[in-house]
Amino acid sequence: MLKNDLVDIIREKALWMRRRAFTMVHDAQLGHPGGDFSAIDIIATLYFGVMRYDPKKPDMPERDRFIMSKGHATGALYTALCAAGYYPEDWLKTYMQPQSKLNGHPNRNYLPGVETNTGPLGHGLPVALGIAIAGQMTGSDYRTFVLTGDGELQEGSNWEAAMSAGNRKLGKFTLIVDRNRLQQGMGTEETNGLDPLDDKFRAFGWDVEVIDGHDVGALVNALSEPPGGRSKPLCIIANTIKGKGVSFMENKASWHHGVPNAEQYNIAMEELV
Amino acid sequence: MAAPAAKQEGFYDCRDAWARTIEELAENDPRIVAVVNDSVGSSKLGGFQKRFPDRLVNVGIAEQNMVGVGAGLANGGRIPFVSAASCFLTGRALEQVKADIAYAGFNVKLVGQSSGVAYGELGPTHHSIEDFAWLRPLSNIKVVVPADSWETAEAIKWAAAYEGPVYIRLSRMPVPDLVVENRKFQPGKAELVRKGDDVTIIACGTMVHLAVQAAVELEAEGISARILNMATISPLDEAAISAAASETGAIVTIEEANIHGGLGGAVAEHTSANLPVPIERMGFPGFVPTGSVEWLFDHFGLTATGIARSARKAIGRKRG
Numbered sequence: 001m002l003k004n005d006l007v008d009i010i011r012e013k014a015l016w017m018r019r020r021a022f023t024m025v026h027d028a029q030l031g032h033p034g035g036d037f038s039a040i041d042i043i044a045t046l047y048f049g050v051m052r053y054d055p056k057k058p059d060m061p062e063r064d065r066f067i068m069s070k071g072h073a074t075g076a077l078y079t080a081l082c083a084a085g086y087y088p089e090d091w092l093k094t095y096m097q098p099q100s101k102l103n104g105h106p107n108r109n110y111l112p113g114v115e116t117n118t119g120p121l122g123h124g125l126p127v128a129l130g131i132a133i134a135g136q137m138t139g140s141d142y143r144t145f146v147l148t149g150d151g152e153l154q155e156g157s158n159w160e161a162a163m164s165a166g167n168r169k170l171g172k173f174t175l176i177v178d179r180n181r182l183q184q185g186m187g188t189e190e191t192n193g194l195d196p197l198d199d200k201f202r203a204f205g206w207d208v209e210v211i212d213g214h215d216v217g218a219l220v221n222a223l224s225e226p227p228g229g230r231s232k233p234l235c236i237i238a239n240t241i242k243g244k245g246v247s248f249m250e251n252k253a254s255w256h257h258g259v260p261n262a263e264q265y266n267i268a269m270e271e272l273v
Numbered sequence: 274m275a276a277p278a279a280k281q282e283g284f285y286d287c288r289d290a291w292a293r294t295i296e297e298l299a300e301n302d303p304r305i306v307a308v309v310n311d312s313v314g315s316s317k318l319g320g321f322q323k324r325f326p327d328r329l330v331n332v333g334i335a336e337q338n339m340v341g342v343g344a345g346l347a348n349g350g351r352i353p354f355v356s357a358a359s360c361f362l363t364g365r366a367l368e369q370v371k372a373d374i375a376y377a378g379f380n381v382k383l384v385g386q387s388s389g390v391a392y393g394e395l396g397p398t399h400h401s402i403e404d405f406a407w408l409r410p411l412s413n414i415k416v417v418v419p420a421d422s423w424e425t426a427e428a429i430k431w432a433a434a435y436e437g438p439v440y441i442r443l444s445r446m447p448v449p450d451l452v453v454e455n456r457k458f459q460p461g462k463a464e465l466v467r468k469g470d471d472v473t474i475i476a477c478g479t480m481v482h483l484a485v486q487a488a489v490e491l492e493a494e495g496i497s498a499r500i501l502n503m504a505t506i507s508p509l510d511e512a513a514i515s516a517a518a519s520e521t522g523a524i525v526t527i528e529e530a531n532i533h534g535g536l537g538g539a540v541a542e543h544t545s546a547n548l549p550v551p552i553e554r555m556g557f558p559g560f561v562p563t564g565s566v567e568w569l570f571d572h573f574g575l576t577a578t579g580i581a582r583s584a585r586k587a588i589g590r591k592r593g
Binding site: 061065107108109115116117118119120122123125126127128129130131132133134135137138140156157160161163164 | 306327328330332333335337338340341342343344345346347348349350351353368369372373376377378379
C-alpha cells in the first residue's frame with residue numbers, strides 16, 4: 001500500500017473513533033474525552049498502520065501487544081478494538097452501563113484484545129516491560145507498544161521500569177508518551193514538571209524521538225520498525241493536544257473528565273467531519 | 274548452595290525445599306521463570322541462577338516494577354515465580370498485586386520469603402504480619418502458607434500446575450516436618466494433623482508444629498485437642514471450620530501474623546455468622562517491639578505452653 005493511502009485510511013479510522021467515542025461519553029455522561037482525543041491518532045496508527053494481530057485469535061502468541069497504560073481513556077481504546085474487529089459496534093452502546101464489558105477502565109477478562117487491566121496510573125509500563133522481556137527470552141519477534149499519559153510519568157513505578165528497560169537490549173519495546181501537557185487539574189509543568197523529558201529517557205538508556213502526535217505520517221514513520229531493527233527501547237514523545245479535534249475542548253484541562261451537554265455534542269459532531 | 278544452618282536437628286528452612294523444587298520444575302518446563310528484586314540470595318535462587326541464567330529476571334530494588342513485570346511475563350506465556358521478602362512483595366507492591374495480578378487474573382506465583390517476624394530484631398518495617406489481611410480480600414489469589422518442607426515442595430509443585438494467581442508465604446525459621454499419615458497436599462482444604470474433641474487449634478505455617486506440642490501437653494491433662502493445619506488461608510475451608518465448631522465447641526487460632534484480618538479473623542468471620550463458639554485468636558496485636566524471633570514468640574505466647582493456655586481458656590468459655 002502506498003504510504004499516502006495508508007495515512008488516509010488511518011485518518012478515516014481516527015475520525016470515526018473520535019465521533020464514536022464522543023457519542024459514548026455523551027450517552028453515558030461519563031468518560032475522559034480530552035485524553036481520548038489526544039491519544040486517538042496514535043492508537044489508530046498502531047492498529048491500522050503498524051501492529052500485527054488477528055482479532056479472531058486474540059491470544060495468538062506472536063501478536064504484537066498494545067498496552068493502554070492511561071486506562072481512563074477508554075473511549076480511544078474501545079473504539080479502536082471495535083474498529084479492529086475484536087467485537088461488534090453494538091457493544092459500544094453499553095459503555096459503563098451496569099454489567100457492561102466496557103467498564104470505565106479496561107478489563108482483559110471482559111474484552112478480547114485488552115492485554116492487561118489498567119486504571120491506576122503507572123501500571124502499564126512495568127507490565128509491558130514484562131511482555132517485552134518474555135519476547136526477548138523466547139526469541140519471539142512480536143513488538144510491544146505501551147501508551148502512557150504524560151502526567152502519569154509522575155508515578156515512580158514508570159521510572160523503575162524505564163531504568164530496567166534501558167538496561168536490557170529491548171529493541172522491540174516502544175513507549176509512546178501522549179504529551180498533551182495537561183493533567184486533570186492543570187498543566188504538567190505547573191504540577192510537577194517533566195521537561196526535559198527526552199533527556200530523561202536518553203539518560204535511562206532509551207532511543208528517543210519527538211514528533212507531532214497528530215501527524216499520522218510522522219507517527220507511521222516513528223512507529224515502524226527500521227530495517228535491521230533497534231538495539232535499545234524506543235520512547236516516542238508524541239506532542240499532542242488534549243481534546244484535539246473539537247474547538248471548545250482543545251487544551252482545556254476541564255475536558256479531562258468533562259462530558260458534553262446536547263448542544264456541545266451537536267457542535268462537536270459538526271466539527272468532527 | 275551452602276547447607277541451611279538448622280538450629281535444631283530435624284528442623285529445616287523451607288526456603289531450601291522451595292529452591293530445590295523450583296529448580297526441578299524449571300528443568301522440565303521451560304516456561305518457568307523467576308523474578309526477583311535483588312533477592313537472589315535471600316530467595317535461595319543462586320542455584321536457579323546458575324542453571325537457568327536467562328530465566329532469572331532481576332529488576333533490582335523495585336518491587337512495583339517486579340510485580341508488573343511478572344504480570345507481563347505471564348501475558349507472554351511464561352510461568353513467573355516472583356520471589357522477594359514478603360514484607361516488600363505484598364506491602365510495597367500491593368496495588369500491583371491487586372490490579373496487575375489479582376484483578377487482571379494473570380498466572381503469576383508470588384512467593385513471599387522470610388515472612389511473619391522472621392527478620393526479628395530488624396523490626397516491623399521488615400516484618401510481614403499484615404499480608405494475610407491485605408491479600409485475603411483479593412478474592413482470586415490463593416493464599417497458601419506451608420507448614421514444613423514437605424508441604425512447601427508440594428505447594429510449589431501445585432502452584433506451577435495451577436492456572437491462576439497464587440501467593441505462597443514462606444518463612445526462614447527452621448521447622449520440623451509434621452508427622453501425618455498418608456499426606457496429600459490439597460489446596461483449599463484443612464489438614465487434620467491430630468484428632469480431638471474438646472477444642473480445635475487451627476494453625477498455619479510455623480505455628481503448626483507448636484500446636485502439635487501443645488496438644489501433647491493438653492493430652493496429659495486429659496484434654497483432647499484437634500489440630501488443623503490451615504495451609505490455605507484463602508479460600509478458607511469453611512466445612513472444616515464448621516465441623517470444628519460443632520464437634521469441639523471451642524477454637525484457638527494461631528498464626529505468625531497480625532490477629533486482625535488474618536487466619537483468626539477469617540475463622541471468626543465464618544463461625545460468628547454460622548456457628549458461634551468461643552475463639553481465642555493468637556498472633557500479634559500490631560507492631561511489635563524490638564526482639565529476636567524467639568523472644569517475640571515467647572513474649573506473645575506463641576509457644577506450646579501459650580497455646581495450651583489459650584486452649585484451656587477457650588474451653589472455659591464454652592456455655593453450660
